[in-house]
Amino acid sequence: MKYIDEFRDGERARALGEAIVNAVHPDREYRxxxxxxxxxxxxxxxxxxxxxxxxxxxxxxxxxxxxxLPIGRLDMAIRLASDNxxxxxxxxxxxxRVPGSGGQSLLKAKAAGADIRMVYSVSDAxxxxxxxxxxxxxFFGIGFETxxxxxxxxxxxxASEGLENFSVFCNHVLTPAAMNAILSVPEDAEPVAVDxxxxxxxxxxxxxxxxxxxxxxxxxxxxxxAGFEPLDVLQSILMxxxxxxxxxxxxxxxxxxxxxxxxxxxxxxxxxxVFERRPAFEWRGLGExxxxxxxxxxxxxxxxxxxxFAMNYLQASGTKSCDCPQVLRGATKPTDCKLFATSCTPxxxxxxxxxxxxxxxxxxxxxxxxxxxxxxxxRAQRQQRRVANQR
Amino acid sequence: MNADIGRRxxxxxxxxxxxxxMTHGAGGRAMADLVDNLFRPAFNNPMLARAxxxxxxxxxxxxxxxxxxxxxxxxxxxPGGNIxxxxxxxxxxxxxxxxxxxxYLTAGFILEEGFPLSDLQKIVDSMAAAAREAGVWIxxxxxxxxxRGKGDGVFxxxxxxxxxxxDLDLSGNRARPxxxxxxxxxxxxxxxxxxxxxxxxxxxxxxxxxxxxLNTLVAAMVSAAPEALRLMRxxxxxxVAATLNEVAHQSGVGIRLDETALPLREEVLGACELLGLxxxxxxxxxxxxxxxxxxxxxxxxxTMQQHPLGRDAAIIGEIVEDxxxxxxxxxxxGGERVIDWLHGEQLPRIC
Numbered sequence: 001m002k003y004i005d006e007f008r009d010g011e012r013a014r015a016l017g018e019a020i021v022n023a024v025h026p027d028r029e030y031r032x033x034x035x036x037x038x039x040x041x042x043x044x045x046x047x048x049x050x051x052x053x054x055x056x057x058x059x060x061x062x063x064x065x066x067x068x069l070p071i072g073r074l075d076m077a078i079r080l081a082s083d084n085x086x087x088x089x090x091x092x093x094x095x096x097r098v099p100g101s102g103g104q105s106l107l108k109a110k111a112a113g114a115d116i117r118m119v120y121s122v123s124d125a126x127x128x129x130x131x132x133x134x135x136x137x138x139f140f141g142i143g144f145e146t147x148x149x150x151x152x153x154x155x156x157x158x159a160s161e162g163l164e165n166f167s168v169f170c171n172h173v174l175t176p177a178a179m180n181a182i183l184s185v186p187e188d189a190e191p192v193a194v195d196x197x198x199x200x201x202x203x204x205x206x207x208x209x210x211x212x213x214x215x216x217x218x219x220x221x222x223x224x225x226a227g228f229e230p231l232d233v234l235q236s237i238l239m240x241x242x243x244x245x246x247x248x249x250x251x252x253x254x255x256x257x258x259x260x261x262x263x264x265x266x267x268x269x270x271x272x273x274v275f276e277r278r279p280a281f282e283w284r285g286l287g288e289x290x291x292x293x294x295x296x297x298x299x300x301x302x303x304x305x306x307x308x309f310a311m312n313y314l315q316a317s318g319t320k321s322c323d324c325p326q327v328l329r330g331a332t333k334p335t336d337c338k339l340f341a342t343s344c345t346p347x348x349x350x351x352x353x354x355x356x357x358x359x360x361x362x363x364x365x366x367x368x369x370x371x372x373x374x375x376x377x378x379r380a381q382r383q384q385r386r387v388a389n390q391r
Numbered sequence: 392m393n394a395d396i397g398r399r400x401x402x403x404x405x406x407x408x409x410x411x412x413m414t415h416g417a418g419g420r421a422m423a424d425l426v427d428n429l430f431r432p433a434f435n436n437p438m439l440a441r442a443x444x445x446x447x448x449x450x451x452x453x454x455x456x457x458x459x460x461x462x463x464x465x466x467x468x469x470p471g472g473n474i475x476x477x478x479x480x481x482x483x484x485x486x487x488x489x490x491x492x493x494x495y496l497t498a499g500f501i502l503e504e505g506f507p508l509s510d511l512q513k514i515v516d517s518m519a520a521a522a523r524e525a526g527v528w529i530x531x532x533x534x535x536x537x538x539r540g541k542g543d544g545v546f547x548x549x550x551x552x553x554x555x556x557x558d559l560d561l562s563g564n565r566a567r568p569x570x571x572x573x574x575x576x577x578x579x580x581x582x583x584x585x586x587x588x589x590x591x592x593x594x595x596x597x598x599x600x601x602x603x604x605l606n607t608l609v610a611a612m613v614s615a616a617p618e619a620l621r622l623m624r625x626x627x628x629x630x631v632a633a634t635l636n637e638v639a640h641q642s643g644v645g646i647r648l649d650e651t652a653l654p655l656r657e658e659v660l661g662a663c664e665l666l667g668l669x670x671x672x673x674x675x676x677x678x679x680x681x682x683x684x685x686x687x688x689x690x691x692x693x694t695m696q697q698h699p700l701g702r703d704a705a706i707i708g709e710i711v712e713d714x715x716x717x718x719x720x721x722x723x724x725g726g727e728r729v730i731d732w733l734h735g736e737q738l739p740r741i742c
Contacts, residue, residue, distance in 0.1 A: 010724055010725050014724075046724050047721075047728045357667070367728040367729055368728060
């Protein structure tokens, strides 16, 4: 298929793999975080790690919208749908199976009688509102800067139509704030060793490559924005390794076919028009991060479900011994979690990272459950050889 | 024969504008009208015409095989077929996967009050056509009506009986390391064709469902190399991924696929890219997977490619030794991934 096959070409992939093998310094490790769940998914779906030398490690970042939503916010949505018979709660499919408090989920609330419907876009939710004037349709807005402009457009559209039986439960979050939080290690947390970032693809189409300047300027970490195809990922890994070898920390753009330095001004304008920054927002795994999420501006307040239904934040804690928080910070590998593939599986997820295709745990489980063991074995053998050589 | 004994006077059944109502399932005259004027003429055959409570047929040489399947598809009509043709193809294929020649089907209908009789007629006609094409008789049936809101238009159950030659024994536990895995054509066509018609998802595509009866293709394969065939499966719900995982578990082996060998239509690949689906998880209704001894795999493949339903057949992988019984795939870029069963639900009810 045109524009797809070119970016999955086996020969080019092998050539890039060889270039990476030739570029790495054998005496150091390269710890690269792919921020985006889309990259995590691509990495596993195409078996990218098989083409990489052992000392290049991919760390899976928190860029999976359903994974980072704190349980308390999900509990709020479940309660909203369960307590208000007039409400039709609409949500992207991914969110339905995420476990909330007390073993609840949107899917279980739906089975118990709440009117919860899966939609593919905010325009489906608007359509439902138009078709059901005697009901109130709430759109469960989640996601990074990729899903945010459509939600903003949906709200602006509802305002211009005077569609008063529509509102949004807004949980949209901001990528740069989370990257900054990962790099700004709080005093009481374990430091996360990330040498560089494979930067988001679709998010960067919206916000532009300039939005990551702080990574280079303040934290001296290189970022290479990469497309979601396997050759994109391999090329960006090579670019990061070259930067690290040369001691550079620049913001580079591998995904030039879609990303510009300034991003998409129309998308940014509509977000600016409808949303404002929350003072702080809790992220699962990363804790409270200042100015990291969006709320609906006062001018559009009547479309804000939190205001309309006086929704209060519900404090909640996750499953005991679930390592999702550490996995989301890149501090722990999914396979290190005691629950991984034992009591927590994609069929019965205990933590959010096991739900979405973009979650690190689900990706490990689905695409590479046992590969990690082999890599660990190879690493251990290499370490042994090193020790033997030193003797 | 007594073909007309059970037929009562009708005149009330309005097949053009009428709708199913509760009386059509109540066992009275209205139900008899429906059976006699809609089902019986469409499925017409001597066994059904006897109008007994059971169909009676001779027991033939070889082994008999039996299967059943229920169809609760939405939408009921889709490009390339409808729930009626699907209900015949599905059960015929389940019989054929055992190497059987399908003989007789049953048809059970659960109708929702209010369902247009004209739509029911279309569904029944396409069932009859599919049965004729596959060379099977629908020999007995049942009709029930549920109140409005308690069904989804029409649910159909079909059961089937077929005959397997005495010396043929195909089973999911017969795959051995070294055997080749063959798929009879492009994968994911049915699932994508159905999704393209879904409310809220509707997208334009020229793609049609691959829904088809595979018994003649199977017959050709059986006559070409009966000794080399280990097993056949039709990768319906859960797609190729689920079917191959079942085989790996039943046979206690691993399976290695080659991504570049998978036959895929551009429309299917495009839709899957757009919707974030994996074609390996998408349903098929007119494709089969066969595990074949390596030395005859090319011969079986050639036979398949000469059949209209096997033109795009391809060897997509092989059986390997693997204590963990995993299905793995060498990806297009030369990496490896595990092909797992689908978790949760990909999209609601596609077969």
